[in-house]
Amino acid sequence: MVQNDFYLAVFDLVRLIPNGKVTSYGAIARCLGSPQAARMVGYAMNAAHQHDPEIPAHRVVNRMGMLSGKNHFAHITLMQELLEHEGHTIVQDQIQNFDLVFWNPQSIVA
Template identity: 55%
Template sequence: MKHETLGFFEKVYNVVRCIPYGRVSSYGAIAKYLGATKSARIVGYAMNNSGGKDVPAHRVVNRKGLLTGKHHFEGTNLMQQLLENEGVEVVENQIQNFDTLFWDPSKELGEL
């Protein structure tokens, strides 16, 4: 993996660590905040590689509130269980009240 990509991953991890308990963000919102609007997929790759780095990757979902990354968690429903433990309701892999729970780093963290 390129060195620049690893640097980007660390920036992603720093943003994800800011997502409050019981809230969620999206791959695209994080990419946009980092100035890489078309890099939502790379944010997803960063989440896939975040194991053991104290990153709450379960709080990152797709732009519609779907748990698209759940197959990267151990067990069948670990991502959903982690979210539900934080009070987030999930029905058929879909976050309920997504608009209310959505955390936008561009609005919450200000400029880089």
């Protein structure tokens, strides 16, 4: 399986997420020029798990800041654990003050 540029771009972008910050699938997809490919971003994250460098997939959540992909981690609570370890507050699988910890991928382009 060969990762397309889209996948690589997603991996690279997620890897560039600053510590203590998070982003959304749609933001990544939009940054890549395919705002409708948000679903594919999540799918790419699945492949990211087997990628060589450790990709902070836990820093990627849906647009509402909910840990929608926690079920795909080794443990459904691992994602929350990692996020909380970075200083985030999570209630009911939802990141509090998501707008404050949100990181815009466009920031690296600008």
